[in-house]
Amino acid sequence: MLEKANDGAAAQAASANKAAAIAHEQTTHKDAQLHHHHTHAATSHHDGGHHLLQVEDLNVSFCMYDEDAPYFQAKQRDVQVLHGLSIAVHAGEIVAVVGASGSGKTLLADAVLGLFEPNSTVTGRIWFDGERMDAEGLRALRGHGLSLVPQSVSHLDPMMRVGKQVEGFANALSKAERKARREQLFERYGLGPEVARLYPHELSGGMARRVLLCCALMDDPRVIVADEPTPGLDLDLAVRALDDFRSFANEGNGVLLITHDIELALRVADRVAVFKDGTVVEEAAVANFADPALLSDPFTRALWHALPEHDFAATASTDEQGRGNASIDKGGRSC
Amino acid sequence: MEEVLHTPVQRSRGNRATTLVACIAAACALAIVVASGLVLYSQATVTDFTAKNLAPSLAHPFGTDWMGCDMLSRTLAGLSTSVLVGLLAATVSSVIALVLGCAAALGGKRVDAVISWLIDLMMGVPHIVLLVLISYAIGKGFWGVTIGVAVTHWPSLARVVRAEVLQCRESKFVEVARKLGQSPARIALHHMVPYVLPQFVVGLILLFPHAILHEAAITFLGFGLPPEQPAIGVILSESMSYLSTGAWWLAVFPGLALMATVLLFDVAGQGLRKLVDPHTAQK
Amino acid sequence: MTKYLARHIVRFALLMLAVGLVVFALVSMSPIDPVQANVGQAAYVNMSEAKRAQLASYWGGDVPFWERFANWAGALLQGDMGTSLRFNAPVSVVIAHRAANSLALMGIAWLFSGALGFALGVAAGARRGGALDRVVRSYCFLLASTPTFWLGLLILMVFAVQLGWFPIGFSVPIGVSAADVTLADAVHHLVLPALTLSVTGAANIALHTREKVVDVLESDYVRFARARGESELSVIMHHGLRNVALPAVTLQCAFISEVFGGSVLVEQVFSYPGLGQAAVTAGLGGDVALLAGIALVSAALVFGGNLLANILYGVLDPRMRIGEGRA
Numbered sequence: 001m002l003e004k005a006n007d008g009a010a011a012q013a014a015s016a017n018k019a020a021a022i023a024h025e026q027t028t029h030k031d032a033q034l035h036h037h038h039t040h041a042a043t044s045h046h047d048g049g050h051h052l053l054q055v056e057d058l059n060v061s062f063c064m065y066d067e068d069a070p071y072f073q074a075k076q077r078d079v080q081v082l083h084g085l086s087i088a089v090h091a092g093e094i095v096a097v098v099g100a101s102g103s104g105k106t107l108l109a110d111a112v113l114g115l116f117e118p119n120s121t122v123t124g125r126i127w128f129d130g131e132r133m134d135a136e137g138l139r140a141l142r143g144h145g146l147s148l149v150p151q152s153v154s155h156l157d158p159m160m161r162v163g164k165q166v167e168g169f170a171n172a173l174s175k176a177e178r179k180a181r182r183e184q185l186f187e188r189y190g191l192g193p194e195v196a197r198l199y200p201h202e203l204s205g206g207m208a209r210r211v212l213l214c215c216a217l218m219d220d221p222r223v224i225v226a227d228e229p230t231p232g233l234d235l236d237l238a239v240r241a242l243d244d245f246r247s248f249a250n251e252g253n254g255v256l257l258i259t260h261d262i263e264l265a266l267r268v269a270d271r272v273a274v275f276k277d278g279t280v281v282e283e284a285a286v287a288n289f290a291d292p293a294l295l296s297d298p299f300t301r302a303l304w305h306a307l308p309e310h311d312f313a314a315t316a317s318t319d320e321q322g323r324g325n326a327s328i329d330k331g332g333r334s335c
Numbered sequence: 336m337e338e339v340l341h342t343p344v345q346r347s348r349g350n351r352a353t354t355l356v357a358c359i360a361a362a363c364a365l366a367i368v369v370a371s372g373l374v375l376y377s378q379a380t381v382t383d384f385t386a387k388n389l390a391p392s393l394a395h396p397f398g399t400d401w402m403g404c405d406m407l408s409r410t411l412a413g414l415s416t417s418v419l420v421g422l423l424a425a426t427v428s429s430v431i432a433l434v435l436g437c438a439a440a441l442g443g444k445r446v447d448a449v450i451s452w453l454i455d456l457m458m459g460v461p462h463i464v465l466l467v468l469i470s471y472a473i474g475k476g477f478w479g480v481t482i483g484v485a486v487t488h489w490p491s492l493a494r495v496v497r498a499e500v501l502q503c504r505e506s507k508f509v510e511v512a513r514k515l516g517q518s519p520a521r522i523a524l525h526h527m528v529p530y531v532l533p534q535f536v537v538g539l540i541l542l543f544p545h546a547i548l549h550e551a552a553i554t555f556l557g558f559g560l561p562p563e564q565p566a567i568g569v570i571l572s573e574s575m576s577y578l579s580t581g582a583w584w585l586a587v588f589p590g591l592a593l594m595a596t597v598l599l600f601d602v603a604g605q606g607l608r609k610l611v612d613p614h615t616a617q618k
Numbered sequence: 619m620t621k622y623l624a625r626h627i628v629r630f631a632l633l634m635l636a637v638g639l640v641v642f643a644l645v646s647m648s649p650i651d652p653v654q655a656n657v658g659q660a661a662y663v664n665m666s667e668a669k670r671a672q673l674a675s676y677w678g679g680d681v682p683f684w685e686r687f688a689n690w691a692g693a694l695l696q697g698d699m700g701t702s703l704r705f706n707a708p709v710s711v712v713i714a715h716r717a718a719n720s721l722a723l724m725g726i727a728w729l730f731s732g733a734l735g736f737a738l739g740v741a742a743g744a745r746r747g748g749a750l751d752r753v754v755r756s757y758c759f760l761l762a763s764t765p766t767f768w769l770g771l772l773i774l775m776v777f778a779v780q781l782g783w784f785p786i787g788f789s790v791p792i793g794v795s796a797a798d799v800t801l802a803d804a805v806h807h808l809v810l811p812a813l814t815l816s817v818t819g820a821a822n823i824a825l826h827t828r829e830k831v832v833d834v835l836e837s838d839y840v841r842f843a844r845a846r847g848e849s850e851l852s853v854i855m856h857h858g859l860r861n862v863a864l865p866a867v868t869l870q871c872a873f874i875s876e877v878f879g880g881s882v883l884v885e886q887v888f889s890y891p892g893l894g895q896a897a898v899t900a901g902l903g904g905d906v907a908l909l910a911g912i913a914l915v916s917a918a919l920v921f922g923g924n925l926l927a928n929i930l931y932g933v934l935d936p937r938m939r940i941g942e943g944r945a
């Protein structure tokens with residue numbers, strides 16, 4: 001009796017989900033531009049009718065002691081780090097999220113991958129390929145549709161040979177199939193068969209980047225979340241390193257590129273989402289950055305002026321590291 | 336569908352104020368133990384042959400021993416001796432640790448190597464064996480055990496101090512202070528001391544339990560405090576002769592009391608560390 | 619690799635030499651004159667003139683320190699550790715006999731507490747904040763504050779005195795000649811002391827292992843493994859154990875020192891005739907040669923353990939392996 005009631009409730013919930021999903025699916029860009037928070041790039045297309053990855057109204061907060069209160073009277077309270085964040089990735093495009101280092105961009109990657117800190121509260125709506133996801137769904141997507149390309153070699157197990165790590169443990173392939181696929185990927189990305197026998201600390205920087213990409217591609221994803229995948233590379237090298245992401249996107253997949261480097265974003269991405277104070281203030285096609293008049297947010301316009309090629313304001317910095325970030329850093333709130 | 340994707344696993348209950356209260360309570364309890372032990376010191380040796388080998392009762396909550404001494408008084412007196420020996424030894428030990436730790440961090444590569452070698456050397460002989468040796472060298476009794484514990488317990492804290500000072504010296508704010516032309520003494524006093532001191536105090540408090548346990552152990556073996564002095568080690572070593580006669584209270588209560596005392600120090604130290612350590616301060 | 623090995627062996631030798639010097643200096647400092655303290659002992663009464671002269675050349679007050687040390691260390695290097703006055707036998711014989719008992723006790727406690735501590739530590743670390751973690755942590759916390767010898771007394775009281783399941787002490791039944799002692803007898807006498815040592819030791823290992831597991835689980839590579847869809851179990855099996863194993867080896871080797879120290883106390887409680895008990899007898903009875911000998915053996919065990927840990931590290935840790943990999 002009870003079970004039946006539960007079944008009924010579940011079915012109802014499921015149909016409600018479906019209805020919600022369909023409602024979202026049926027929203028077109030023509031009549032809901034605002035709903036989607038973004039403008040489109042030439043390459044953006046909606047295979048199967050909609051976005052590959054869509055995040056709406058994402059909030060992340062942490063339960064912490066109040067830093068400002070006297071030490072022993074400090075109450076624990078929620079510190080909001082991300083709020084009302086929305087972003088979308090279409091099939092065939094690279095979307096760059098650009099914000100200051102340490103401003104909480106990585107939390108976006110964590111949320112999309114369903115990796116939550118124990119003391120965090122996360123709310124929001126996430127769709128993957130048109131389907132609404134809950135925490136369980138996001139967990140199931142990890143390595144099965146959604147893959148992460150992390151920043152550095154520290155994300156590889158120092159005690160395990162590279163080949164075995166790339167082959168992974170969670171995909172549905174048999175051992176032989178994994179090996180074959182890994183060999184194929186290594187060949188495609190110019191990694192010799194001997195690389196499989198190396199340990200992570202023996203990899204050069206370039207090799208490590210390709211190995212990390214191979215890890216992600218091994219799982220045959222639709223969307224790659226790349227979290228600062230080109231640390232320490234100068235602009236031209238970084239752009240070239242991201243060629244692989246370009247070709248991945250061109251096959252009809254999506255890339256969410258998280259970076260602090262606006263120039264890099266403008267060179268490789270199709271659309272750029274500007275991240276400030278825990279939210280995306282503007283999500284626009286790269287073409288819009290040609291002219292400040294096409295940008296709607298005042299911060300984005302300030303950012304435009306700070307770019308070296310528009311050396312308009314004194315904030316423009318030609319310093320290697322601060323390239324283009326000067327004003328972002330000023331605006332970003334550390335968490 | 337619910338919009339909530341994740342909620343905190345558990346709101347942490349252990350809050351700063353509670354930790355502080357626990358620390359203060361532990362300190363008070365220890366002070367009471369020491370004070371009552373000192374008051375009962377003379378009473379601990381009062382013999383009453385009409386009340387020998389009594390099991391615990393209201394008049395003698397811990398029972399009496401083979402000479403009719405009240406075990407509660409003996410235990411408290413013994414505890415206060417143990418705590419005082421532990422305090423003295425741990426304080427001396429921590430001063431050694433501070434000096435050697437700072438020397439290792441600031442004295443250059445060679446001094447560092449010598450001190451790390453010295454630490455290896457100290458760690459080479461098991462503590463108890465080293466304590467036996469030192470007690471043999473200096474002679475048994477109060478000074479033998481105090482000096483023994485003092486010179487054997489510094490290595491771990493010295494490592495902590497060394498690491499903290501090194502980290503502090505390499506940190507941005509010290510670098511800035513140096514560039515601003517502040518004198519080394521001023522830098523040490525204004526930047527290093529506030530940074531290293533909390534860790535040092537916590538390390539010192541966490542040394543007490545070790546010091547007390549080792550004092551009791553070495554006394555138990557017959558190398559520490561002499562049998563006429565009230566000490567937990569003495570009580571427990573005496574109790575061994577009466578175990579087979581069923582006088583369980585001679586061993587159980589004094590041991591429990593020792594364990595509780597050590598636990599209090601541990602609680603206080605761990606609590607303070609939690610407050611001082613930035614990694615756990617948010618928990 | 620050879621160079622790495624050689625460096626550690628030289629270090630081992632230097633440390634042993636230094637320990638020898640310290641031990642010798644300490645026993646020489648003693649106000650107890652070993653010759654005087656043992657005048658009444660049978661060993662001294664029956665001693666040959668040559669042996670008495672040897673005793674004086676090591677410990678006599680009128681010979682300079684360095685000369686005495688040279689005499690003592692020289693003989694030691696030739697395998698002569700002197701004569702135990704208490705046991706009326708060469709120190710090496712006493713130690714060899716006692717070590718057999720002690721090594722059985724320490725070996726069992728070492729292996730058992732290592733295995734149990736590792737399992738508990740991994741389980742607690744993997745389920746951080748869970749019920750098992752809380753139980754393991756309370757156990758470790760409590761045991762860290764418990765005097766080993768008192769725990770031994772309690773165990774003795776419960777299992778030997780009250781329940782009568784095990785003998786009260788010694789390594790073999792009293793009044794049975796050595797030839798008639800069976801393995802079962804020996805094991806029967808070994809259980810309680812080994813249990814006491816293991817219970818304390820496991821707490822120590824578990825706490826440290828747990829911390830390592832927590833560190834590993836918070837690492838970048840575990841985050842990435844999770845991001846690739848690995849389950850918690852897979853993460854522990856593939857990355858956790860692999861990365862905790864090395865620190866565990868170090869812990870286990872460093873733990874030799876604790877086991878030895880603990881065995882001194884436990885042997886005293888259970889009247890178990892091992893090295894620890896001999897050290898106490900020697901220390902209380904002014905048997906310098908034996909005391910110094912046992913101190914050296916304990917140091918050799920500890921440094922040997924460290925040496926083993928370093929060698930294992932060199933073999934097991936890919937970051938330490940030299941001459942392999944990038945060709």
